[in-house]
Every structure is written in C-alpha cells, then in structure tokens.
Amino acid sequence: MTLLRDERLTAEELVVWRMLQRAQVRIARHLEAELLVAHDLPLASYDVLSQLAEAPERRLRMNDLAGRVLLSRSGLTRLIDRLQRDGLVNREACESDARGLFAVLTDAGVARLAEATPTYLRGVRAHFLDALGPDEIGQVRELVARLTGATGAP
Amino acid sequence: MTLLRDERLTAEELVVWRMLQRAQVRIARHLEAELLVAHDLPLASYDVLSQLAEAPERRLRMNDLAGRVLLSRSGLTRLIDRLQRDGLVNREACESDARGLFAVLTDAGVARLAEATPTYLRGVRAHFLDALGPDEIGQVRELVARLTGATGAP
DNA sequence: ACTGTTTAGGTGTGCGTGCAACAAACTAAG
DNA sequence: CTTAGTTTGTTGCACGCACACCTAAACAGT
Numbered sequence: 006m007t008l009l010r011d012e013r014l015t016a017e018e019l020v021v022w023r024m025l026q027r028a029q030v031r032i033a034r035h036l037e038a039e040l041l042v043a044h045d046l047p048l049a050s051y052d053v054l055s056q057l058a059e060a061p062e063r064r065l066r067m068n069d070l071a072g073r074v075l076l077s078r079s080g081l082t083r084l085i086d087r088l089q090r091d092g093l094v095n096r097e098a099c100e101s102d103a104r105g106l107f108a109v110l111t112d113a114g115v116a117r118l119a120e121a122t123p124t125y126l127r128g129v130r131a132h133f134l135d136a137l138g139p140d141e142i143g144q145v146r147e148l149v150a151r152l153t154g155a156t157g158a159p
Numbered sequence: 160m161t162l163l164r165d166e167r168l169t170a171e172e173l174v175v176w177r178m179l180q181r182a183q184v185r186i187a188r189h190l191e192a193e194l195l196v197a198h199d200l201p202l203a204s205y206d207v208l209s210q211l212a213e214a215p216e217r218r219l220r221m222n223d224l225a226g227r228v229l230l231s232r233s234g235l236t237r238l239i240d241r242l243q244r245d246g247l248v249n250r251e252a253c254e255s256d257a258r259g260l261f262a263v264l265t266d267a268g269v270a271r272l273a274e275a276t277p278t279y280l281r282g283v284r285a286h287f288l289d290a291l292g293p294d295e296i297g298q299v300r301e302l303v304a305r306l307t308g309a310t311g312a313p
Numbered sequence: 314a315c316t317g318t319t320t321a322g323g324t325g326t327g328c329g330t331g332c333a334a335c336a337a338a339c340t341a342a343g
Numbered sequence: 344c345t346t347a348g349t350t351t352g353t354t355g356c357a358c359g360c361a362c363a364c365c366t367a368a369a370c371a372g373t
Contacts, residue, residue, distance in 0.1 A: 015280055015284070018288050021296055021299055022288070024300065025183070028307050030229050032306070047359090067323095075181055075185065077362080078323085078361095079360080079361065079363095083323095084359085084360095104320075104322070104367060104368040126173070129176050133306065136302075145299075146178065148290075149182050150178070152182040152186070201329090222350085222352080232331095232353085233353075235352095236353055237329070256350095256351085257337080260352065
C-alpha cells in the first residue's frame with residue numbers, strides 16, 4: 006500500500022513537473038519573440054550580453070561563459086561569431102594563457118543591452134512575476150536553489 | 160524611493176527567474192540524456208507518446224497534439240514522421256473531416272512508452288522532486304497554475 | 314629537454330525546429 | 344452552384360545547436 010501511495014504521489018508530482026516545463030517554455034518563447042521584434046535580439050544573445058555586462062571588466066573566458074549561459078562550447082563559438090559580426094562583442098587574447106580567449110562586451114554591446122533590457126524586464130514581469138505574489142517569489146527562489154544544488158553541473 | 164524599492168525588487172525577481180530557467184534546462188537535459196542512452200528516445204518523442212497514451216482511443220489530431228507538446232505543426236509533422244518510421248505511431252484519416260489526420264499510438268508505441276516510463280519517472284524524481292519537500296510540490300503546482308493561466312496560449 | 318596528458322577553443326557534419334509558402338478540404342455568402 | 348475566406352497538414356528553406364574530432368598551448372613526470 007505504500008507502493009500504491011508512492012505511485013499516486015508520483016502521478017501528482019508528474020503533473021506539476023509537466024506544468025512547470027510547459028510554463029517555462031511558453032514564457033521563454035514570449036520573451037524571445039518580444040526581444041526579436043523590438044530589438045532583433047535572440048534570447049540567447051541577450052543572456053550572453055547580460056552575463057558579460059555583469060562580469061568584471063565586462064569580459065569572460067569562453068569556457069566560463071558557455072557554462073553560465075548553459076550552452077555547449079561550440080554553440081557559444083558560433084553565437085559569439087554572430088555577436089562579433091554585429092559589433093556587440095570582441096574577442097581578446099588572454100596574456101597569462103595563450104590558448105585562452107576573452108569575450109569582451111563592446112560599447113555598442115552595452116548600448117544594445119541597455120536598449121533591450123527594458124523590454125526584457127517588462128516581459129519577465131508580465132509573463133512570470135505578475136502571476137506571483139511577492140512572498141511566493143522567495144519560495145520559488147529557495148526552491149530553485151535546492152534544485153540547482155541537487156542537480157549539479159552536467 | 161518607491162521607485163528604488165521597485166527596482167531592487169526587480170533585480171531580486173530577475174535572479175529567481177534566471178535560476179528557474181537554468182534549473183529547468185538542466186533537468187530537461189539530464190532527462191533527455193537518460194532516455195536517450197536507455198531507450199534511444201528523445202524527450203520530445205516521449206512527450207508525444209505519453210500524450211497519445213492519455214488521449215481517448217490513443218489518438219489525437221495533429222493540430223491538437225502540436226498544441227499539447229508545445230511544438231509547431233511543421234515540427235510535429237517531422238517528429239510524427241520519425242515515430243511512424245519506427246512503428247510507434249500511425250497516421251489515420253479522419254472520417255468527418257477529410258483533411259484531418261489522427262496520430263495513433265501503435266501497440267509497439269505503447270510498449271516502448273511502458274518501457275521508457277520508469278526511466279522517465281526515476282529521472283523526474285531524482286532531478287526535480289527529490290530536491291523538494293512534499294508540501295512545496297503543492298505550492299509549485301498552485302504557482303504554475305497561475306502562470307499558465309496568466310500567459311494563455313501563444 | 315621530451316613525451317604523454319589535459320585543457321581551451323574552433324570546425325565539419327547532422328539533426329531538429331520554426332517560418333513562409335503551398336495544396337486540399339471545409340465553410341459561408343452571394 | 345459558385346466564389347471567397349479559413350483551417351489542416353505538409354514541404355522548402357535557413358537557422359541554431361550539439362556531438363565528434365582537430366589544433367594549439369599548458370602541464371606533468373621522467
């Protein structure tokens with residue numbers, strides 16, 4: 006009977022997981038669509054730009070950056086290629102390690118990020134946060150902290 | 160000063176959103192990897208199979224199915240192509256509407272789903288639920304219900 | 314120094330997806 | 344019945360990603 010209870014519990018939890026997954030995908034799509042029409046900037050690019058903006062000296066090693074934006078190294082290579090082509094990011098060599106490269110946010114990149122950020126924040130607020138009470142945000146963050154701690158790095 | 164508080168709140172909320180996003184992506188990847196190595200079944204395929212299994216008569220119109228698995232119609236067309244090639248799903252015409260097609264789960268599809276489901280459930284449990292207390296699951300579900308209600312269909 | 318191992322980043326290739334355009338079938342108005 | 348408009352599913356195309364492999368540089372032990 007504990008077996009039965011466990012299975013019923015699993016079915017219940019399963020629904021939660023699926024809902025969360027669907028909600029996440031939907032929100033991300035709304036966000037990407039809005040960023041795309043308003044600033045011609047994919048969500049992944051926005052992520053990279055904002056990660057760089059928060060980093061010291063606006064620069065990050067390719068590998069570190071790939072980890073932060075949850076992208077494969079090869080995927081990041083191409084993404085940085087595009088951003089560099091658009092003048093938003095530059096590659097700069099690392100002095101202490103000749104095989105290292107920094108992705109550096111350019112002034113144009115800063116400007117573009119600043120331009121897109123209101124859209125991004127408005128989107129997050131509209132699609133995600135306005136559905137939550139302020140206290141629930143704390144709960145979610147705590148919850149997610151456990152998630153990230155429990156899963157570890159892939 | 161209210162302005163200041165709002166901005167700080169936004170920064171706080173932003174962190175939550177990002178963490179949730181990252182956690183979601185990571186968990187989905189773990190799940191997909193496990194399904195792939197154990198049953199050679201991508202996560203999207205598993206989603207389709209389980210949606211069909213839950214549907215009456217194990218069949219769903221392409222359009223409906225596309226909506227449920229959060230895929231574009233064209234994307235679903237190709238995915239069903241693959242599943243049909245593997246014998247897990249069949250296409251059947253709709254009598255009342257000659258331009259409609261049903262995706263129908265085959266017996267092999269049922270078997271494959273049954274085979275993969277333990278892996279899936281174990282994965283969800285390991286990566287998602289074990290990090291949560293049982294009461295938090297209720298909170299999350301309630302929360303996600305608001306999210307899906309607030310965003311509506313894309 | 315010298316050879317084997319590890320790490321950083323980039324390239325070739327294949328896969329899966331969405332968008333736009335399309336053909337077929339339903340629907341509605343005349 | 345005819346014609347215009349809508350809906351359903353598929354196809355051409357391009358894009359973005361990951362995997363496997365490759366080169367160059369750093370590091371380790373002898």
